[in-house]
Amino acid sequence: MSLTAMQVLLVEDEPAQREVLAYNLEAEGYAVRRAENGEEAMLLIEEQSPDLIILDWMMPLLSGIEVCRRVKSRPETRDIPVIMLSARSEEVDAVRGLDTGADDYVVKPYNLRELMARVRRQLRRSRPAASGEVLEFAGIALNAETHRVTREGAEVKLGPTEYRLLVTLMEKPGRVFSRDQLLDLVWGRDIYVDTRTVDVHIARLRKALSGQGGDDPIRTVRGTGYALG
Known part of the structure; x- marks a missing residue:
């Protein structure tokens, strides 16, 4: 999975x-x-969760409001930022859209440069590593541009899979990821890997992060998966 090819x-x-x-x-x-409609959107979201959804309000079969409600009501998709597009310019409509869970509300006709700026802002919030930011947690620093990881200033050597695992965990510290979620996010849905493979790579990541004698920053949630912190 590429950390720079963000999916919209x-x-x-x-x-x-x-x-x-x-x-x-x-x-x-x-x-x-x-x-081109809400039902097709839900099928695509089921296939592979995007990094961002740009969602028209008025659509056939399933409205944008209903798509947003469903996305935000599911634990596995609720963190996906949603930008709602609508020709409805009344304040009450914007409030309704935001109350449904939309992260931003843009009235048509919109300025393309402004919309692109809003897209970048939402992606920086949801995928900071993909935007080139340095992630920090519990003495661990991950530079997404140089792919360099340090802990308390000492360099941590990671393989590609362990690096992607760490990025995923550090972008959402405290969030519990199931093994299936980690498989989708790190390996991708098109690749068949046994869930036990996740355990093997988590063990390698733990060993690398604790190589300087620090505490294990990865928490195992019995019967569910893993979380950072």
Whole structure:
């Protein structure tokens, strides 16, 4: 899984608007998946959780409001940022959209440069490592640009899989990830790996992080999975 190829799900039933927005997102370096209605959007989210959802309010089959409600009600998808697009400019509509769980609300017609700035802002919040930020937790520092990891100033040598595991855990410290979630996020859904493989790589990551004698920062949640801290 690439840490820089962030995936945006674009849900828009108007073809011309969908393609113009997709073109601009792809020009920014994002991998764009398209859906033309709410039901198709839910199927794509089930297949692979995106890093961000841009969601039109008024759509056939399933409204954007209902898609947002379902995404935000599920533990496995509730952290995905949602930008709601709507021609409804009344304040009460914006409040309703935000109350449903949308992270941002943009009124049509929108300025493309402003929308792209809002996309970048939401992705920085949800995927700080993919935006090149340095992540820090309990003396561990991870520089996503240089792929350098240190603990209390001492360099930590990690293999590619252990590095991706650490990124995933450090982007959401305290959050408990199931083994299946880690498989999807670190290995990808297209690759078949036994869940016990997660345990093996977590053990290697623990050993590397504790190599200087520090406490084990990874918590095992019996019957569920793992969390950082």
